[in-house]
Amino acid sequence: MTPGGEAAGKLIYEVLRLHGRLIAAGDALMADLGLSSARWQVLGTVAASGRPLTVPDLSRILGQSRQSLQRLVNEMVGDGLLRFTDNPGHRRSPFVEPTEAGRLLHVEVEARRIPWTEGIASRLGDVDTLAAVRTLARLRAVLERG
Amino acid sequence: MTPGGEAAGKLIYEVLRLHGRLIAAGDALMADLGLSSARWQVLGTVAASGRPLTVPDLSRILGQSRQSLQRLVNEMVGDGLLRFTDNPGHRRSPFVEPTEAGRLLHVEVEARRIPWTEGIASRLGDVDTLAAVRTLARLRAVLERG
DNA sequence: TCTATAATGACAACATGTTGTCAATTACGG
């Protein structure tokens, strides 16, 4: 293994371990709202999108399987956080929109997520954070093409 | 949101998306060996460790729950890749070691993992990769303390 | 327009991770 190879191995290791920590932190941050990390990410994507999104749209945006998102969305519709609305362009695939309850919950999610994220940022420093974002984005591009 | 906060949000987003891509790539790389990403990571940790490890040791090293690792290890023992050996220091918690089949498989895993990782490294560059490792390690430290 | 292809929702099976609980073992402090 070259030094670069060792470094890439460590980078992969860090990503895998960080994932678990981030999910756990996100779960804890919103636990009393009854929202898991997976759910407030979906709620946020739907609520913050400028245009109405279908389930396959969500799947492409979040990089996860259509079926996973379909299940999550169906459950959140059942919980009254999201609803399906008519999609004039597609009889089969409705738009997903937040309900009023979903919108209110999203406001609270953001009220917690933003200061939490700022706290992270203050401990990392903008320059290093942006450099890491660029490197991870390049790694993701490599994996998504090859 | 400050610029740093935006950057931290992007960093988190990249880590979450990269995780899925890395698992998928690892699964594909070893698919014909019958090893998932989770399993060859366990096999590698056990095989490369200088000292014998128990299941709770593995759990601490990999940063996952004891119960997850226990299940994985039990299944891999059932598959003949790992075996439990007597732990003189603890009647209840045996050591986990690779079997001969496990060792052979680990050699093949490494023969694939190393060039794959070198390929990644060559596309990222050592300096950026190491910088990202340091930043992610700092983020992980923040999450593991607070 | 017609037809082949792609996209979509629904359902199922499965892998992997979490938390919680319980009994047994181990470790530690007085």
Next chain:
DNA sequence: CCGTAATTGACAACATGTTGTCATTATAGA
């Protein structure tokens, strides 16, 4: 040495992600 606290394996319930399949709907090209 003893009693208490921590660790461990086993088991269960659950959340979230994957893949595969099938029927239906959209889309695009001949």
